[in-house]
Amino acid sequence: MSRQNLKQAGLKVTQPRMKILKLLEATDKRHVTAEDVYKMLLNKKEDIGLATVYRVLTQFEAAGLVVRHHFEGGQAVFELANDDHHDHMVCLKTGKIVEFYDDIIEKRQKEIAKEHGFEITDHVLVLYGNFTDKK
Amino acid sequence: MSRQNLKQAGLKVTQPRMKILKLLEATDKRHVTAEDVYKMLLNKKEDIGLATVYRVLTQFEAAGLVVRHHFEGGQAVFELANDDHHDHMVCLKTGKIVEFYDDIIEKRQKEIAKEHGFEITDHVLVLYGNFTDKK
DNA sequence: ATGTATGCAAAACATTTGCACCTGG
DNA sequence: CCAGGTGCAAATGTTTTGCATACAT
Numbered sequence: 655m656s657r658q659n660l661k662q663a664g665l666k667v668t669q670p671r672m673k674i675l676k677l678l679e680a681t682d683k684r685h686v687t688a689e690d691v692y693k694m695l696l697n698k699k700e701d702i703g704l705a706t707v708y709r710v711l712t713q714f715e716a717a718g719l720v721v722r723h724h725f726e727g728g729q730a731v732f733e734l735a736n737d738d739h740h741d742h743m744v745c746l747k748t749g750k751i752v753e754f755y756d757d758i759i760e761k762r763q764k765e766i767a768k769e770h771g772f773e774i775t776d777h778v779l780v781l782y783g784n785f786t787d788k789k
Numbered sequence: 790m791s792r793q794n795l796k797q798a799g800l801k802v803t804q805p806r807m808k809i810l811k812l813l814e815a816t817d818k819r820h821v822t823a824e825d826v827y828k829m830l831l832n833k834k835e836d837i838g839l840a841t842v843y844r845v846l847t848q849f850e851a852a853g854l855v856v857r858h859h860f861e862g863g864q865a866v867f868e869l870a871n872d873d874h875h876d877h878m879v880c881l882k883t884g885k886i887v888e889f890y891d892d893i894i895e896k897r898q899k900e901i902a903k904e905h906g907f908e909i910t911d912h913v914l915v916l917y918g919n920f921t922d923k924k
Numbered sequence: 925a926t927g928t929a930t931g932c933a934a935a936a937c938a939t940t941t942g943c944a945c946c947t948g949g
Numbered sequence: 950c951c952a953g954g955t956g957c958a959a960a961t962g963t964t965t966t967g968c969a970t971a972c973a974t
Contacts, residue, residue, distance in 0.1 A: 666948060668954060688939080703956045708939060710954095724859055728938060728964090743907050752905060758897050766891055767916055772878050774918040781902055783909040801973060803929060823964080838931045843964060845929095863939090863963060 663717030670702045674710050678720065678734045685751050687729040725751075725780060741779035750785065798852030805837045809845050813855065813869045820886050822864040860886075860915060876914035885920065 656675045660667045677694055678686070686694075688711055692704045711732050714720040720732045725744055739760075740753040759779065767774045791810045795802045812829055813821070821829075823846055827839045846867050849855040855867045860879050874895075875888040894914065902909045 666953065668948070670955070701956090705940075705957075706955055712940095724861075726859075730938085743902070743905060745907075746910065752907070754901055754905070756897055756901055759894050762891055762893050762897075763914075763916060766889055767878070767918065770878060770887060770889070771921050772880075772887070772916065772918055773921050774916050775881065776917040777915060778917070779898075779914045780912060781898060781907065781909050782911040782913070783902065783907055786906050786908050801928065803973070805930070836931090840932075840965075841930055847965095865963085 659719055663713075663719060665713060665717065670706050671710050671713075673700055673702065674707065675714070675719070678732075684753075685723070685731040685733050687731050689729065691732075723778075723780075726782065741781075743781045743783070745784050746782055747784045794854055798848075798854060800848060800852065805841050806845050806848075808835055808837065809842065810849070810854070813867075819888075820858070820866040820868050822866050824864065826867075858913075858915075861917065876916075878916045878918070880919050881917055882919045 656672055657667055660671055688707045692707045695702050715722050718735055721735050723731050740755040743752040792802055795806055823842045827842045830837050850857050854870055856870050858866050875890040878887040
């Protein structure tokens, strides 16, 4: 439950933090910008400043509750962190984002890093393009 | 030769464009920010505005002469485009960037895209971490 | 000549920060 | 009560733009 997540993260359970976390859990958009969150809160008549949204999301990121991505286009997008790692496919036309995970790629990355005496702390794999199928 | 590249790209051969292109070809740093370019030009007593550097780099990108990357940390970095695609390994401590290419990963990306009815126009794979070896 | 490029300063963005006030435990 | 959190406005850092001037063809 949200309240627990915040406490575990060592964050005081305040209204803004609770509201933002719940919103992230409730929304059907897995990937949102700080501005998105801010506007969604405005629509709900919640009175939270944009600066606070940024601060809270940054704290959530530090706590591992959310992941911040820098896809194309200035704004960073945040997604609720779920246990498993995954990469992204971003449609340049519609903005649609699909997540995927591939063991072969993950394994090769580790091998390649080792070959270069490199220790991976994180990685980003994003495919940009567009969906061609019916739907 | 630089002059040709510009003409082929449909860009008028002006001093700023020539100087920036030559600088990119001459420097040993493959990855530079707009600010880097601007400062390098200042050091050479070339009088080119930062705005022009941005404009020119953006045109070069559109022309396929350079590639723009958004690694961690606000600024975009540009690299001279050479025929072959490659991915990057970025050291979070030193900023060192190593390029690599792996057929297995490239192939899997295409397969995965196909599985999702997705047409890749571009992709980004960056490993963040740090080099552990001697050097 | 003449349409395009440039330089400068100002604007535009996304994000961060300073500070007085509010709030959770 | 009191450290920490919040809102607002102002600051920041990067990139873009408007406009008068300069340049390439």
